[in-house]
Amino acid sequence: xxxxxxxxxxxxxxxxxxxxxxxxxxxxxxxxxxxxxxxxxxxxxxxxxxxxxxxxxxxxxxxxxxxxxxxxxxxxxxxxxxxxxxxxxxxxxxxxxxxxxxxxxxxxxxxxxxxxxxxxxxxxxxxxxxxxxxxxxxxxxxxxxxxxxxxxxxxxxxxxxxxxxxxxxxxxxxxxxxxxxxxxxxxxxxxxxxxxxxxxxxxxxxxxxxxxxxxxxxxxxxxxxxxxxxxxxxxxxxxxxxxxxxxxxxxxxxxxxxxxxxxxxxxxxxxxxxxxxxxxxxxxxxxxxxxxxxxxxxxxxxxxxxxxxxxxxxxxxxxxxxxxxxxxxxxxxxxxxxxxxxxxxxxxxxxxxxxxxxxxxxxxxxxxxxxxxxxxxxxxxxxxxxxxxxxxxxxxxxxxxxxxxxxxxxxxxxxxxxxxxxxxxxxxxxxxxxxxxxxxxxxxxxxxxxxxxxx
Amino acid sequence: xxxxxxxxxxxxxxxxxxxxxxxxxxxxxxxxxxxxxxxxxxxxxxxxxxxxxxxxxxxxxxxxxxxxxxxxxxxxxxxxxxxxxxxxxxxxxxxxxxxxxxxxxxxxxxxxxxxxxxxxxxxxxxxxxxxxxxxxxxxxxxxxxxxxxxxxxxxxxxxxxxxxxxxxxxxxxxxxxxxxxxxxxxxxxxxxxxxxx
Ligand code: SF4
Numbered sequence: 254x255x256x257x258x259x260x261x262x263x264x265x266x267x268x269x270x271x272x273x274x275x276x277x278x279x280x281x282x283x284x285x286x287x288x289x290x291x292x293x294x295x296x297x298x299x300x301x302x303x304x305x306x307x308x309x310x311x312x313x314x315x316x317x318x319x320x321x322x323x324x325x326x327x328x329x330x331x332x333x334x335x336x337x338x339x340x341x342x343x344x345x346x347x348x349x350x351x352x353x354x355x356x357x358x359x360x361x362x363x364x365x366x367x368x369x370x371x372x373x374x375x376x377x378x379x380x381x382x383x384x385x386x387x388x389x390x391x392x393x394x395x396x397x398x399x400x401x402x403x404x405x406x407x408x409x410x411x412x413x414x415x416x417x418x419x420x421x422x423x424x425x426x427x428x429x430x431x432x433x434x435x436x437x438x439x440x441x442x443x444x445x446x447x448x449x450x451x452x453x454x455x456x457x458x459x460x461x462x463x464x465x466x467x468x469x470x471x472x473x474x475x476x477x478x479x480x481x482x483x484x485x486x487x488x489x490x491x492x493x494x495x496x497x498x499x500x501x502x503x504x505x506x507x508x509x510x511x512x513x514x515x516x517x518x519x520x521x522x523x524x525x526x527x528x529x530x531x532x533x534x535x536x537x538x539x540x541x542x543x544x545x546x547x548x549x550x551x552x553x554x555x556x557x558x559x560x561x562x563x564x565x566x567x568x569x570x571x572x573x574x575x576x577x578x579x580x581x582x583x584x585x586x587x588x589x590x591x592x593x594x595x596x597x598x599x600x601x602x603x604x605x606x607x608x609x610x611x612x613x614x615x616x617x618x619x620x621x622x623x624x625x626x627x628x629x630x631x632x633x634x635x636x637x638x639x640x641x642x643x644x645x646x647x648x649x650x651x652x653x654x655x656x657x658x659x660x661x662x663x664x665x666x667x668x669x670x671x672x673x674x675x676x677x678x679x680x681x682x683x684x685x686x687x688x689x690x691x692x693x694x695x696x697x698x699x700x701x702x703x704x705x706x707x708x
Numbered sequence: 709x710x711x712x713x714x715x716x717x718x719x720x721x722x723x724x725x726x727x728x729x730x731x732x733x734x735x736x737x738x739x740x741x742x743x744x745x746x747x748x749x750x751x752x753x754x755x756x757x758x759x760x761x762x763x764x765x766x767x768x769x770x771x772x773x774x775x776x777x778x779x780x781x782x783x784x785x786x787x788x789x790x791x792x793x794x795x796x797x798x799x800x801x802x803x804x805x806x807x808x809x810x811x812x813x814x815x816x817x818x819x820x821x822x823x824x825x826x827x828x829x830x831x832x833x834x835x836x837x838x839x840x841x842x843x844x845x846x847x848x849x850x851x852x853x854x855x856x857x858x859x860x861x862x863x864x865x866x867x868x869x870x871x872x873x874x875x876x877x878x879x880x881x882x883x884x885x886x887x888x889x890x891x892x893x894x895x896x897x898x899x900x901x902x903x904x905x
Pocket of ligand 1: 508553554555556557558559560561583609612613614615616617619
């Protein structure tokens with residue numbers, strides 16, 4: 254199923270679609286307020302972009318420097334070419350220590366690699382400890398948003414879910430009450446865990462640190478009790494200097510949720526006494542993407558989710574409609590690189606309004622990339638016949654002023670003469686949920702000629 | 709090893725040209741009254757800041773708070789502040805801290821812009837002490853306030869002395885259920901910053 258079909262399913266529930274739209278817009282508003290409080294916000298975005306662009310020009314060098322420094326402080330660094338190798342390494346570490354109870358904090362990379370099903374198939378219980386992730390895990394779904402995994406679910410539904418899974422009172426839906434129940438449930442899981450897995454927000458080349466940011470404290474809980482910490486990261490998460498974190502931490506939480514900073518930003522350097530720290534560096538298509546202009550810029554993403562919160566398509570279609578672990582504008586740029594045939598509809602799930610690029614803290618030119626993907630997919634024969642025909646027709650019409658003038662004349666005539674239902678049908682998907690406009694009495698061109706004479 | 713070499717060589721092959729690493733010394737903010745701004749920032753992240761003259765006053769202020777009065781067990785990592793019932797250094801296994809009521813931490817510096825406090829890893833006998841107690845109190849010297857994170861990283865000099873630690877900003881929180889902010893997700897349910905001097 255492509256994005257349009259999945260989105261239509263989501264949007265069939267109109268009140269819910271509006272509710273979802275508003276919930277995300279609320280995040281966008283909070284982000285705007287937070288950004289406005291920083292006078293040098295735009296300068297910070299430029300710096301973030303430059304640091305990332307510089308890092309991508311010598312990713313290999315910085316990864317080696319990170320490896321040297323992390324190893325010197327007692328961490329063990331692993332390299333995985335793809336998802337399968339990553340999963341094998343993580344499972345190997347757990348199996349060698351007999352760990353079958355694992356707590357995990359948020360990591361889009363492990364979603365991308367399908368780590369949970371891999372470990373579960375091998376007898377390991379993996380508990381997602383971020384509250385939103387635990388909710389979607391109970392429901393047997395993937396997260397619908399990278400920062401707000403359960404943004405698509407109503408509190409009454411969570412109440413019913415917790416009643417069934419955690420024995421909370423029937424009908425209870427107070428967020429504080431439900432959060433307290435989850436706290437108790439997850440406390441037990443933390444205390445019983447034999448290993449903790451985390452994602453990585455930033456890895457620092459000049460200190461060998463991996464930095465993990467959470468609001469709940471679940472990464473710290475999950476790594477400070479068991480004797481094994483496995484941190485999985487995409488190779489693009491590296492920053493050259495600890496000082497660069499000043500730029501990124503000022504941008505990240507403000508862009509994500511409008512907070513000045515996350516509650517916890519823990520800099521792990523080597524294992525704590527009596528425990529082990531393993532860092533798994535994962536490629537899984539990233540080095541290929543690095544070689545592809547202009548798409549390589551997508552590797553700068555710090556996974557703040559701001560482009561999702563602002564996207565008019567995401568807000569009205571829901572994260573699940575994208576069918577990929579990282580949805581929204583950035584996901585629609587990353588996913589076709591991975592599997593163009595399967596994800597061919599995603600670059601079209603955009604109005605190209607550019608709002609995503611305006612809020613992106615690392616200034617990825619997301620809408621330009623989406624447009625570029627459309628060209629690539631079209632050339633690669635990955636676009637359906639109907640859309641191809643439409644695009645070819647549009648290109649033909651838009652190629653000369655005369656054809657455009659005629660097309661306008663025909664459509665005005667059509668709007669005037671045809672019954673509304675038929676006109677809407679002819680307008681294709683555009684006519685489905687809209688009233689078509691009343692035809693103008695004359696075109697702009699005719700009017701200009703009438704009032705100003707020939708141009 | 710095979711993967712390592714393959715990844716590194718394909719990254720080298722694909723490496724695009726890039727700009728030089730930007731110099732960061734011209735970015736940052738300043739505030740006329742650092743302690744006042746810190747107080748606002750701490751409140752904004754859900755914490756409470758109390759200003760005291762010295763450690764004795766910090767101790768008195770803390771003992772007067774319900775989080776101390778009602779705590780069944782207290783760990784203090786700041787000598788003289790709080791009535792410790794447990795010596796964390798003598799605890800072998802962090803699981804024993806599961807029911808800790810209050811922990812008094814030492815903050816190495818505080819960031820006025822965002823209310824975060826840097827906790828040196830070396831000051832914690834167990835990492836869990838920063839997250840497992842029901843409540844936290846953090847003692848910071850007024851002289852250790854910096855305006856923003858750039859100044860914080862400059863002062864911490866992590867490349868010169870790489871070590872673990874964390875920025876902690878207020879109590880643990882979540883908004884994963886319909887975006888309603890709930891304090892006390894997994895970690896501390898409250899966080900009190902005692903600003904000394
Ligand atoms: S592309 Fe930009 S806005 Fe979107 S998640 Fe990544 S960093 Fe955030």
